[in-house]
Structures are given as C-alpha cells and as structure tokens.
Amino acid sequence: MSAVQSQDNLASEASVRDLRRVPIHPDFWYPLAWSKEVKRGKAHGVHFAGEPIVLARTESGRVFALEDRCAHRQVPLHAGVVEGEGIRCGYHGWTYDCSGQCVDIPYLGRERLPNGVRAYPCREAHGMIFVFPGDATLAEQTPFPEMPSVTDKAYKTRRFGRPVKCHYSFMHENLMDMNHQFLHRRQMGQMRARSLGRRRGENWIEVDYTFMREAGKQPAGEALVFGSSKRSEDQSDSSVMTIRTGYPYQTLQIRSSEDSLVMDLWIVYVPLDAQQRTNRTFGMLSIRKPKVSLLLDAAWPLLVWFTERIFKEDRAIVELEQAAHDNQGADWNHEVFPVINELRDVLRNCGARTVIPIRAVEDLA
Structure with missing residues (x-):
C-alpha cells in the first residue's frame, strides 16, 4: 500500500468516526x-438537507409536497401558482x-406529457407539515411522531423554533447534557x-436527572420550570427530568414527586443545507395547567421570555462548537460524560451510511 493510499484510508476512517459528518x-x-x-392557495419553498421541496395548500385545504423544480426548465415551483388541486x-x-404528474402544458394540451417531478409523502398534524424525504415506500410503516400532551386540554402548549448554524448532533448533545x-x-x-x-x-x-441548588433567592426561571421552593442549600429537588433521544426526535419531561407530568417537550432538528451545518428546530413545549388555569x-409571557432566553444561549454556544469543528477540520472533543458518549453512538449508528465529504466541510471555512 502506498503512502498516499494509506493517508486516504486514514482520512476516510476519520470521516466515518466523526459524528459531525x-x-x-x-x-x-x-x-x-x-x-x-x-x-x-399558496406555495411555500423549504429545504431538507439541501433538497428543495415545495409545499402547496390547495383550494380544498389539502397540503402536498413536490420537489421544488419544474421538469421543463428547472425553475422553482414555489414561484408558481396553486390552482384547484395542483400547482x-x-x-x-x-x-x-x-402526485407530481404533469397534467397539462398550455401550448401542447394533455397529450405527450412528460413524467413530472418527484412527490413526497406529506401529512399535517400538531400545527406542522411533515414530509417523508426518504424512501417513499417506507412512509406508511414508519411510526409517526406522537405528542399526546399537545392535544390534551390539561396542557397549554407553545410552538417555537429557529434556524441554528450547527450539525443536528450538537443539538441532541446540548439538550441531553x-x-x-x-x-x-x-x-x-x-x-x-x-x-x-x-x-x-x-x-x-434516555437519562434521568434531579437538581440541587445553593441557598439564596430562587431565580424566576427555576420557579417557572420546577415550581417555587424554599429548599435549603444542596437539598435535592423532588422532581425528575427525563431526557430521551428516540432517533431522530428528542423529548424532555419533568415529573413531580407524585409522578405527574408537569412539563413535556418534543423537539426535532431538521438539516437545511447539503452539508448539514444549519438546522431548523421545531419544538412543542407543553405545560400542565394548574387548578386555576388563569394563573398559567x-x-x-414570562415563560415565553424565559424559554427564548435559554434557547438563545444554547444556540450561541452550539454555533461556537460548530465553528470550532470547521476551523479544526475534525472533532477534537474530549467528552467524559458517559451519557453523551452513548448518545453519540446512537446518533452515529442511526444516521445515514454516507459521509459528508471533508472537502464540502472545508469549503465552508
């Protein structure tokens, strides 16, 4: 084996090991x-891992998803017009x-029509439009995300999400740690x-946590999430937080000492670009209503402010992690927390078998 081949093999092995690729x-x-x-009656252009997709809502209210290009001159369909049940x-x-089938060309009529464009399985639920971007034959047998708290009148739910400039794996690690x-x-x-x-x-x-705090005035954020408390220094909270990555989704639940679910978060991180260095988060945060629901x-407004502040800090730190990875050209992390190391194994094993090329990452620098 030549020195060049040996170097290529080492580079390939490093790429496979690097979760960020x-x-x-x-x-x-x-x-x-x-x-x-x-x-x-409108079309909306989106992306999944670099694939342009158009979402269209017809006059009947149905939503469908097609690849966002016309088979004729490749221009984006989201710049077109939704008419009746088509675009x-x-x-x-x-x-x-x-279905993506071309059904009419104004100057040719309905004869000798081309095959059309790719259609994606599409479902609308929980205030979101879901698309199955992979093998369409697997869509029906693939479990659809369940969010029982979102439809439960005992909970009040807020939807949130922002683009974040990092690989989706950083987001999983941040929430679980x-x-x-x-x-x-x-x-x-x-x-x-x-x-x-x-x-x-x-x-x-999944991992369970309990929390301890030092003596002193309880911050408003802690009171919102865990409830007011007068615990002394180093006294454990009786609530238990369980964080779970069930690929590719993530949940965070807080249960009281009576095993009542008081907070329920469902979240997913959807890659936007082909290099998967930017994702869009979609989160659903449900809080159990107290006996006097007007209190919640x-x-x-304070809860919304608090969660946005937390998300802003998390977004800033994971984007710095991504920048460090891209500048170094590899994953130099020295992780010591067993939970995160096992999480990385799950994400690596469940991810696609292809690898984002090293050159594609370096081109971002």
Missing part, C-alpha cells in the same frame, strides 16, 4: 414548516397534480444537575 437519516417523518406558513409553474404554466447549566446561570441560578441513571436501546437513549395564562 454523519448525515441525518431521511427515512423518518420530519416537519418542514408550520401549518400557518402555508396559506390556502402551475410560473414560467410556462406547466401544471402538476399532488444538563451539566451545562452553568451556561444558564443568569436564568437558572446555581442549579446543579445529578444524573440518576440512564437506559439505552438500539435507536434510543398570566405567567405565559
């Missing part, structure tokens, strides 16, 4: 837009139905997480 697996249901973003390209008026509470010290005070144990399956991992309504 593992693409997300496409054979799952991913939300690509909020329902409110796709108006009746018409804005350039020459080629018309496609919800509660040891980073120091980052949120201004919002959460001197809280300290203690891991109670973890469990792992083939495509999932009154506190809701």
Whole structure:
C-alpha cells in the first residue's frame, strides 16, 4: 500500500468516526414548516438537507409536497401558482397534480406529457407539515411522531423554533447534557444537575436527572420550570427530568414527586443545507395547567421570555462548537460524560451510511 493510499484510508476512517459528518437519516417523518406558513392557495419553498421541496395548500385545504423544480426548465415551483388541486409553474404554466404528474402544458394540451417531478409523502398534524424525504415506500410503516400532551386540554402548549448554524448532533448533545447549566446561570441560578441513571436501546437513549441548588433567592426561571421552593442549600429537588433521544426526535419531561407530568417537550432538528451545518428546530413545549388555569395564562409571557432566553444561549454556544469543528477540520472533543458518549453512538449508528465529504466541510471555512 502506498503512502498516499494509506493517508486516504486514514482520512476516510476519520470521516466515518466523526459524528459531525454523519448525515441525518431521511427515512423518518420530519416537519418542514408550520401549518400557518402555508396559506390556502399558496406555495411555500423549504429545504431538507439541501433538497428543495415545495409545499402547496390547495383550494380544498389539502397540503402536498413536490420537489421544488419544474421538469421543463428547472425553475422553482414555489414561484408558481396553486390552482384547484395542483400547482402551475410560473414560467410556462406547466401544471402538476399532488402526485407530481404533469397534467397539462398550455401550448401542447394533455397529450405527450412528460413524467413530472418527484412527490413526497406529506401529512399535517400538531400545527406542522411533515414530509417523508426518504424512501417513499417506507412512509406508511414508519411510526409517526406522537405528542399526546399537545392535544390534551390539561396542557397549554407553545410552538417555537429557529434556524441554528450547527450539525443536528450538537443539538441532541446540548439538550441531553444538563451539566451545562452553568451556561444558564443568569436564568437558572446555581442549579446543579445529578444524573440518576440512564437506559439505552438500539435507536434510543434516555437519562434521568434531579437538581440541587445553593441557598439564596430562587431565580424566576427555576420557579417557572420546577415550581417555587424554599429548599435549603444542596437539598435535592423532588422532581425528575427525563431526557430521551428516540432517533431522530428528542423529548424532555419533568415529573413531580407524585409522578405527574408537569412539563413535556418534543423537539426535532431538521438539516437545511447539503452539508448539514444549519438546522431548523421545531419544538412543542407543553405545560400542565394548574387548578386555576388563569394563573398559567398570566405567567405565559414570562415563560415565553424565559424559554427564548435559554434557547438563545444554547444556540450561541452550539454555533461556537460548530465553528470550532470547521476551523479544526475534525472533532477534537474530549467528552467524559458517559451519557453523551452513548448518545453519540446512537446518533452515529442511526444516521445515514454516507459521509459528508471533508472537502464540502472545508469549503465552508
């Protein structure tokens, strides 16, 4: 084996080991837009891992998804016109139905029509539009995300999400690693997480936490999430937080000492670009209503402010992690927390088998 071949093999092995170059697996249901973003009779352009996709809501209210290009001159269909139950390209008026079949060319009629464009399985639920970007034959047998708290009237739910400039794996690690509470010290005070144990399956991992805080005035953020408390220094909270990555989704639940679910978060990170260095988060945060529900309504603006502050800090730190990775050209992390190391194994094993090329990453620098 030549020295050049040896170097190429080492580079290839390093790429496989590097989680930040593992693409997300496409054979799952991913939300690509909020329902409110796709108006009746309108088209909306989105992306999944570099693939342009157009979402269109017909006159009947149905939403369908096609690749966002006209088979004629490749211009984006989202710049076209939704008519009836189909979409018409804005350039020459080629018309496609919800299956992607070309059904009309104005100057040729309905004879000798081309095959059309790719259609994606599409479902609307929980205020989001989900698309199955992988093998369409697997869509029906692939479990659809369940969010029982979102439809339960005992909970009040807020939807949130922003683009974040990092690989999706950084997001999974950030949420699952509660040891980073120091980052949120201004919002959460001197809280300290203690891991109670973890469990792992083939495509999932979860960990339980309890929290301790130092004596002193309880920050408003802590009171919002865990409730008001007068615990003394180093006294453990009776609530238990369980964080789970069930690939590719993630959940965070807080249960009280009576095992009542008081907070329920569902979240997913959808890659936008082909290099998967930018993702769009879609999150659903449900809070159990107190006996006097007006109390939660009154506190809701403060809760929204608090969660946005936490998300802003998390977004800033994971984007710095991504920048460091791209500058170094490899994953130099020295992770010591067993939960995160096992999470990385799950993400690596469940991800797509291809590898984002090293050159594609370096071109971003």
